[in-house]
Amino acid sequence: MVEPKNGNFDVATFLSSAGMGRKIVQLKSKQAFFSQGSPADSVFYLQKGRGKLTVVSKKGKEATITLCSAGDFVGEESLATVGGLHMATATAISACAALKIERKEMVRVMHEEHAFSDLFLVFLLGRSMRTQADLVDQLFNSSEKRLARILLLLAEFGKPGEPETLIPQISQETLAEMIGTTRSRVSFFMNRFRKLGFIQYNGRIQVHKSLLNVVLHD
Numbered sequence: 001m002v003e004p005k006n007g008n009f010d011v012a013t014f015l016s017s018a019g020m021g022r023k024i025v026q027l028k029s030k031q032a033f034f035s036q037g038s039p040a041d042s043v044f045y046l047q048k049g050r051g052k053l054t055v056v057s058k059k060g061k062e063a064t065i066t067l068c069s070a071g072d073f074v075g076e077e078s079l080a081t082v083g084g085l086h087m088a089t090a091t092a093i094s095a096c097a098a099l100k101i102e103r104k105e106m107v108r109v110m111h112e113e114h115a116f117s118d119l120f121l122v123f124l125l126g127r128s129m130r131t132q133a134d135l136v137d138q139l140f141n142s143s144e145k146r147l148a149r150i151l152l153l154l155a156e157f158g159k160p161g162e163p164e165t166l167i168p169q170i171s172q173e174t175l176a177e178m179i180g181t182t183r184s185r186v187s188f189f190m191n192r193f194r195k196l197g198f199i200q201y202n203g204r205i206q207v208h209k210s211l212l213n214v215v216l217h218d
Contacts, residue, residue, distance in 0.1 A: 011113075011119055014109065014116065015045050015047070016047065018099075021106075022100060022101045023099070023100050024047070024097060024098070024099055025044075025097070026097055027049070028092065030093075031091070033051065033098065034075060034089070034090055035086065036055060036086055037085050039084075039086075040085055040103075042100050043076055043078050043079065043103070043106045044074040044075050044100055044101070045101065046070050046071065046074060046097075047096075047097040049097060049098075050070075050094045050154075050168045051067070051072075051096060052090070052093050053065050053067075053068065053090050054091065055087065055088045063177050064178045068090070071123075072127075073120065073123055076120075078106070079110075093168050093170060093174075094169070138180060143179050143180070144189050145215055146178075147179050148211050148214035149215055150175060150179060151193075151205065151207050151211060152207065152211060152215065154168065155167050157209070165206050165207050166206050167206075167207060168204075169203075170205075172190070198213070198214065
């Protein structure tokens, strides 16, 4: 496929189609985009589905550090240096479609196409702000508030358009990892949220806007 010249470059077309140095990949739930310690030679753009980034300590303890949704880039550390390694594992938590962009092509398009580099910069700034918010949440909020915030993020409250009230299937163990508590505490809070009408679940969790009350209440 021949790329259009700079004057006709369309970001949406670039990110939705295969071409020189990029291909569309399909992943099933629990399938990895890449693993911690593997060569960091590509960046993924998540077209649809949800994923998560996890790290494993030298002692074998695993922690989920962030969630990914459609419109996110994954593996941006590949741009930092040639021959680097991934510092986390990216795994699909639902069926995903993603554009795999080779490092060389990613660098080229960032240099040549300002519309693309602007989009990527906005993403990086957004992720940085999210990381800071996660840190503040971990340091100052109760585990109940942290759980409510994660559920709202999974439902994409606060993003443009209508929230996806039915969130992807996610285990209580993963939720516990993300908020730094035990599975039993997550189970306790989930039952409490359900009794208060903030969520419903029967196989999949449905999040209601009223759950915001938990986050906003001091």
